[in-house]
Amino acid sequence: MKITDASIHPYPAGDSTLARMAIEAAGLGFDSIVAIGDAGDQHHGIEVLRGAVICAASAKEVLRQVRSPAIRGADVVYVNAGDISFNRAVVSIKEVHVIRNIHATRRNAFDHVAARSAAERGVAVDISMAPIVQLRGTKRQRALQRYADILSLQRRYGFGLTISSDARSILGQRSVRDVRGLCALFGMTGAEIGEALSSVGRITEPHQPVRVVG
């Protein structure tokens, strides 16, 4: 079971290089990280997975983008969430692994239909720590409400969750212990947090039927 920070944005998107963020992640208790837009292998004992984010206005555009070489080469493919019809369509695309930015969407943008499809297709929903850490007041309250809503759907339909720091700097990275405290704010239990932190491993290496070779 690998504890993974599901998305970081190293230099030049942020102010810290991938190697430096990997050193920090190791010190904070992570076994692996997903670097958005950066190819990596192993840095200071930390496994670095390559992530790609699709930001599209329609499902058609997502389908077009997943065929591009940059997305095909990624270990984990993220799609920024949109409105209700977009999210319902996106969770049924085979190449998509995770829906992110769910806190920025409208209240019912990810509903029970999308949740059921996500559970059937093995698509996870990303819980970003950035809005909880960076935002204040009503904006943070709204993000916590959205996460609590996603959690109730997850408990009912059983789709995967990932937890990411969404850090653009080493100053934005948080330890596993801090992540546990922050996730407890919207009612996640210790077992659910452990499951979510290790779910990237299940996305990259899903359980498949045993094949007899030779």
Add this chain to the structure above:
Amino acid sequence: MKPRPPSMREKRRYILARILPYGVKMDQKQVYFSVIEAATSLWGDAAVGLAQPAVVFCDGGYAVVRCRRGTEKDIATALATVNTIADERAALRTVAISGTIHALRRRIKPIRPLSEAGDVKFGETYFTVYRYPRQKVDLVEKGIKHQKSLFFTEADLEER
């Protein structure tokens, strides 16, 4: 005034937090304001009033935050939401929680630059280079206030 006997005093817990970025000298009062702002916005006035957080020590890149026993997890969570100290980008990393400051002092490992600061030019900007253990290199833009910081490793710096 006669002090209360130890059995009648309130039980306290102390949280040791590392201040990031390294090498930045933070005023104890400013750290206190940041901690209170983060805790109040997260837990509200009532909860923070009962927790009684206070910064009792701030030196060498570490801060010790005192709170009432039983509230230490809430205050540690609030420390994770600290983004700025005195209008400068910063983070507090919880290192340990203990019942005595003495026990926490043993956990403090001073973080000092390995060698004398050097200079490097990136594009049009001049940076001061600070090297730290584990090949960490911090680049701080030359200037008076609100300088940009970059966080590299030795290998990253050599590549550029």
